[in-house]
Amino acid sequence: MNELELKKKANDVRKGIVTAVHSAKAGHPGGSLSAADIMTYLYFEEMNIDPADPKKDDRDRFVLSKGHVAPALYSTLANRGYFPVEELETLRKLGSRLQGHPCMQETPGVDMSSGSLGQGLSAACGMALGAKLQNKDYRVYALCGDGEIQEGQIWEAAMFAGFRKLDNLCVIVDNNGLQIDGKIEDVCSPYPITDKFKAFNFNVIEIDGHDFNQIADAFKKARETKGMPTAIVAKTTKGKGVSFMENQASWHGTAPNDDQYAVAMEDLERIGKEYV
Secondary structure (H helix, E strand, C coil): CCHHHHHHHHHHHHHHHHHHHHHHCCCCHHHHHHCHHHHHHHHHHHCCCCCCCCCCCCCCEEEECCHHHHHHHHHHHHHHCCCCHHHHHHCCCCCCCCCCCCCCCCCCCCCCCCCCCCCHHHHHHHHHHHHHHCCCCCCEEEEEECCHHHCHHHHHHHHHHHHCCCCCEEEEEEECCEECCEEHHHHHCCCCHHHHHHHCCCEEEEEECCCHHHHHHHHHHHHHCCCCCEEEEEECCCCCCCCCCCCCHHHCCCCCCHHHHHHHHHHHHHHHHCCC
């Protein structure tokens, strides 16, 4: 896909996010919207996957370590063809395959159940090491939140990944600067993020997480890096694409009401027309 097509697809993913959270009357739109471009590139360009065979042995793996942004993963999977887009409206409903956090037993395309913050990167390290031990070529990608990396287990996993030289592992930090209680730098600053990953023997790349050219280049460099894992620190905007949600911590875990939903969809429809 070219850049314009990726932008259009990411906008469709954002529509799905807003629709799902509105339908559920619960969920986490802010961080889901900030991660939409990264998620779109991963599933439409970067990863070796097949929606018709979600469990194929040689597929690349993805772990949503910040599991509360499940709406971003679900919308991406739906738009990629793992299940109907209409199913997004069942988010968090009884009997739905799309619960508040990803479940690998129920949802096609989900490689790891997640939700307890800080634990997903450890699972991704295990997957990457498993590939090495079995001489498999698949890569493992883990998306972490910048608030999530305040968790100590993240850095235990990072130490392990660097020590084991897991060059088939790529960590993406969605650095939107906000968490549920406000600015990450005010709650418990994880900065300097780049220097911390470098200290654990990571190849570190800083990008604008909404620029598809920078995203593409970063993943290319990650694939080419040997002997060490890669961390991509992606500067993003919380609530990206929805005017009243952008850079507002209050939209970390709040669902839009009917009027707000209408405004959000108008925003995204207007953006979408720019990509026709």
